[in-house]
Amino acid sequence: MTVLVIGASRGLGHALAAEYLGRGAHVVATxxxxxxTPLHELLDTAGGRLEIEQVDITRPEQVRSLRDRLGDRRFELLFVNAGITNPQEETSADVSTEDFTRLMVTNALSPLRVIETLGGLVEPDGTIAIMSSGQGSIANNERGGFEVYRASKSALNQLMRSYAARHREDRRTLLLMAPGWVRTELGGPDARLTIGESIPGLVDTMDAQRGRPGLQFLDYRGETVAW
Structure with a gap:
């Protein structure tokens, strides 16, 4: 299996690349x-199955350059991992326009631009997936908090639904994945899950969905997340 992971320097993206390497896949990670970065530390034990590319997904010209470098290569999975957050207590009344724009561009717009640019590298029966979040669920938002982060992930989900609608004849699997609240730099030290409790299940879920066309919003246990 050949996997392209966008955003794998640390945290969940790094863990995802490591998990697929552990399962024998060939991984191109950015x-x-x-x-x-911690990703580079995997080179010594990957047996030549890890390639590292450099790209800032908020820079469209860099994404296009990556596409050119990859040439005619094909992948069974394209996974886009990108996420920044804002203080939990910061509301839409408090956030600066600059910070709001930064979150929306990084968390919502840029991942879809990556898919638009690199999606053609995915095999016809392959999978295109994005790291979303349960906090992107509008239906499940009963507590508030992280307002702008939630909004950016909801926007990501909506953009992905629009992508799926425009490509409804596409036979590839499309996934929005919610990893749970994980103890990473982004999730913080109080998060409920370890990386080891989240990522293997997330990979199992994605692998189980291969060959099922259309878009799904799933968590790391394989359960459907409410939109």
Missing amino acids: VRGSAR
């Missing part, structure tokens, strides 16, 4: 800058 980092944003030129500095050494």
